Amino acid sequence: MKDTYEIAVVPGDGIGPEVADAAVRVLRGAFGNDCPLRFCDHPAGAELYRQTGESFPQATFRACAQADAVLHGAAGIPGVVHPDGTEAGLDFTLRLRFELDLYANIRPIRLYPGIRSPLADVKAGEIDYIILRENSEGLYAARGAGAQLRGEMAVDTLVQTRKGVERIVRKAFELARASNGAPADGVRRVTCVDKANVLRSYAFFRSIFDEVAADYPDIEAEHGLIDAMAMYLVTRPGHYNVIVTENMFGDILSDLAAATIGGMGLAPSAEVGERQGLFQAAHGSAPDIAGKGIANPYGTVLSAASMLEWLAANHDDDRLARAASRIREAVSAAIEAGLISRDLGGDSGSALITQGLCERLR
Amino acid sequence: MKDTYEIAVVPGDGIGPEVADAAVRVLRGAFGNDCPLRFCDHPAGAELYRQTGESFPQATFRACAQADAVLHGAAGIPGVVHPDGTEAGLDFTLRLRFELDLYANIRPIRLYPGIRSPLADVKAGEIDYIILRENSEGLYAARGAGAQLRGEMAVDTLVQTRKGVERIVRKAFELARASNGAPADGVRRVTCVDKANVLRSYAFFRSIFDEVAADYPDIEAEHGLIDAMAMYLVTRPGHYNVIVTENMFGDILSDLAAATIGGMGLAPSAEVGERQGLFQAAHGSAPDIAGKGIANPYGTVLSAASMLEWLAANHDDDRLARAASRIREAVSAAIEAGLISRDLGGDSGSALITQGLCERLR
Numbered sequence: 001m002k003d004t005y006e007i008a009v010v011p012g013d014g015i016g017p018e019v020a021d022a023a024v025r026v027l028r029g030a031f032g033n034d035c036p037l038r039f040c041d042h043p044a045g046a047e048l049y050r051q052t053g054e055s056f057p058q059a060t061f062r063a064c065a066q067a068d069a070v071l072h073g074a075a076g077i078p079g080v081v082h083p084d085g086t087e088a089g090l091d092f093t094l095r096l097r098f099e100l101d102l103y104a105n106i107r108p109i110r111l112y113p114g115i116r117s118p119l120a121d122v123k124a125g126e127i128d129y130i131i132l133r134e135n136s137e138g139l140y141a142a143r144g145a146g147a148q149l150r151g152e153m154a155v156d157t158l159v160q161t162r163k164g165v166e167r168i169v170r171k172a173f174e175l176a177r178a179s180n181g182a183p184a185d186g187v188r189r190v191t192c193v194d195k196a197n198v199l200r201s202y203a204f205f206r207s208i209f210d211e212v213a214a215d216y217p218d219i220e221a222e223h224g225l226i227d228a229m230a231m232y233l234v235t236r237p238g239h240y241n242v243i244v245t246e247n248m249f250g251d252i253l254s255d256l257a258a259a260t261i262g263g264m265g266l267a268p269s270a271e272v273g274e275r276q277g278l279f280q281a282a283h284g285s286a287p288d289i290a291g292k293g294i295a296n297p298y299g300t301v302l303s304a305a306s307m308l309e310w311l312a313a314n315h316d317d318d319r320l321a322r323a324a325s326r327i328r329e330a331v332s333a334a335i336e337a338g339l340i341s342r343d344l345g346g347d348s349g350s351a352l353i354t355q356g357l358c359e360r361l362r
Numbered sequence: 363m364k365d366t367y368e369i370a371v372v373p374g375d376g377i378g379p380e381v382a383d384a385a386v387r388v389l390r391g392a393f394g395n396d397c398p399l400r401f402c403d404h405p406a407g408a409e410l411y412r413q414t415g416e417s418f419p420q421a422t423f424r425a426c427a428q429a430d431a432v433l434h435g436a437a438g439i440p441g442v443v444h445p446d447g448t449e450a451g452l453d454f455t456l457r458l459r460f461e462l463d464l465y466a467n468i469r470p471i472r473l474y475p476g477i478r479s480p481l482a483d484v485k486a487g488e489i490d491y492i493i494l495r496e497n498s499e500g501l502y503a504a505r506g507a508g509a510q511l512r513g514e515m516a517v518d519t520l521v522q523t524r525k526g527v528e529r530i531v532r533k534a535f536e537l538a539r540a541s542n543g544a545p546a547d548g549v550r551r552v553t554c555v556d557k558a559n560v561l562r563s564y565a566f567f568r569s570i571f572d573e574v575a576a577d578y579p580d581i582e583a584e585h586g587l588i589d590a591m592a593m594y595l596v597t598r599p600g601h602y603n604v605i606v607t608e609n610m611f612g613d614i615l616s617d618l619a620a621a622t623i624g625g626m627g628l629a630p631s632a633e634v635g636e637r638q639g640l641f642q643a644a645h646g647s648a649p650d651i652a653g654k655g656i657a658n659p660y661g662t663v664l665s666a667a668s669m670l671e672w673l674a675a676n677h678d679d680d681r682l683a684r685a686a687s688r689i690r691e692a693v694s695a696a697i698e699a700g701l702i703s704r705d706l707g708g709d710s711g712s713a714l715i716t717q718g719l720c721e722r723l724r
């Protein structure tokens with residue numbers, strides 16, 4: 001337990017500053033006059049790249065590495081790209097993932113009461129699982145390293161290592177053990193998603209999954225092929241408890257899963273390693289709606305709650321755990337009371353939602 | 363135009379033989395006494411591998427290469443794998459794709475009247491698009507070629523070539539030109555799906571897409587990131603007309619899309635190159651229900667109709683085109699009349715459905 005925790009806040013681009021600001025207000029609101037968090041803003045992103053040629057200053061990197069946790073708004077402006085065509089705004093997130101070895105990307109998928117799913121037959125409570133995305137290798141490891149020859153061909157390499165697969169799979173089983181099981185049958189279950197039938201790197205992932213699964217006889221272990229899983233998340237989302245998969249597949253499945261709970265607006269994300277954690281909503285920077293007061297802060301607020309839980313566990317600090325659950329309750333209550341942003345089918349603006357959350361936290 | 367067309371039929375594993383048999387009956391039914399197709403069966407698959415150590419005999423390969431078209435049931439038995447962990451049953455499809463350069467995998471996605479979508483707000487007619495999957499390179503090109511080092515790491519390589527991307531993108535625009543446009547707005551549209559923001563091979567794919575798009579000013583060209591697209595196929599399927607993407611992404615999106623139209627049971631597939639075509643349902647071999655008389659033959663029957671259309675175009679043979687549209691009409695009529703298999707929520711068996719189709723073709 002610490003007296004104060006240093007939170008590096010990186011607002012970023014588009015709606016990033018608005019949602020980061022909302023989350024900071026809610027965090028302060030959860031502690032009242034006795035806030036153990038100290039926030040410090042740092043620049044990074046596509047706009048910065050446009051202005052200075054640098055997307056992620058070394059000083060920001062150092063501040064993030066040294067802080068107790070990192071809270072990110074969002075980053076990226078379409079068209080602001082590196083010479084190889086990839087987006088400059090994403091340097092912040094992607095470099096932090098790799099350089100701080102934030103190997104576990106935890107994406108809880110939960111349908112809140114008061115939110116309509118685009119799926120016909122599901123009700124709140126019937127979708128409640130975690131996608132655990134490997135965040136430090138896989139196809140993403142090729143970023144910036146692939147080859148392009150005379151405009152004739154381009155190559156990227158998917159790498160999976162024993163260490164990388166083993167630790168993420170182990171984390172999946174630990175998460176399942178700490179959970180209530182799948183919503184439909186209450187069974188604690190880990191689903192390994194791969195394409196082991198076609199590619200040996202995925203067969204390798206699966207074989208390590210099977211090895212680790214043997215250490216957790218109390219948890220049901222199953223396999224799913226990525227194509228079939230894309231279908232199952234639509235046809236039987238209630239079956240899942242913890243899903244573990246390679247980086248790129250995790251990226252795809254987590255957006256798909258978010259669609260089934262009403263959209264990216266309620267999809268938080270925690271990216272954690274042994275020493276550091278990065279917390280940000282799973283959505284992008286939505287430059288088209290920036291500055292209009294209609295950005296949805298819930299994803300970032302929920303990510304901030306995850307940050308508190310992670311800090312609480314790491315520093316054995318119950319104050320933070322209590323604040324986290326109060327924030328989660330405030331979010332559920334606000335949504336049920338109809339404080340719903342446009343992207344989720346309502347008409348509440350960012351200020352109204354943030355205020356509603358702060359009132360509920362008083 | 364030819365007097366007779368040689369069709370190489372490869373029944374395969376699981377329900378493969380049942381659905382292939384149904385499709386052959388329906389094809390014969392569509393022509394009555396004057397059938398210009400000659401069918402010849404050839405062995406391949408996981409069961410053959412189990413018995414003989416060979417999944418895809420050279421004689422079968424030759425027959426497929428020389429026939430006018432190839433009709434496949436389905437293949438694969440879980441657990442029947444190569445030493446690297448990948449499935450032996452898939453050799454047939456994957457080797458044909460690569461060795462006969464069947465670069466275009468055409469997957470029409472259509473919600474039939476009488477079928478319930480798992481999506482809440484869609485009606486028949488509102489989902490009607492084509493996923494055009496690059497079928498000859500991308501991540502699949504690594505199959506059998508990736509490395510695995512001392513159980514410590516595994517690697518697969520994603521390759522995209524100018525030639526490969528250019529031809530599939532061009533085909534996408536041609537398909538859009540020949541179409542009625544997207545269901546929601548009637549706009550002829552090609553959507554390029556990639557992960558250009560993160561990986562240079564996908565940025566390469568996109569840059570070639572943009573080049574080719576300039577040749578088709580009459581068609582709307584747009585980009586979608588794979589993660590966002592997984593969401594959009596659930597939240598706004600009516601927007602799409604033709605979607606073009608890399609091999610692995612196409613695999614994932616086409617199963618997801620199939621879920622939105624009721625399941626894999628109504629998802630046909632045509633894999634074509636300059637000289638040869640492979641036609642099979644997009645679903646797997648479902649060994650658990652093999653031999654029970656409940657397999658759904660519609661996917662294979664619709665693929666057989668695609669085969670006739672492809673042969674008709676290649677050989678300028680109107681008889682085949684007419685038979686194809688009669689088969690499509692019979693399928694629509696049978697489904698609307700309630701001839702619906704279990705996987706689609708009905709209770710009709712394979713024989714009843716096949717008979718129903720043949721009666722409607724008389």
Ligand SMILES: CC(C)[C@H](C(=O)O)[C@@H](O)C(=O)O
Pocket residue numbers: 090093094251282560589
């Ligand atoms: C912003 C981008 C780099 C990122 C990714 O592709 O991982 C995002 O889509 C995500 O899911 O975190």
Ligand SMILES: CC(C)[C@H](C(=O)O)[C@@H](O)C(=O)O
Pocket residue numbers: 198227452455456613644
């Ligand atoms: C059977 C398998 C090799 C195949 C693939 O992965 O391409 C299938 O899933 C498909 O979609 O055609």
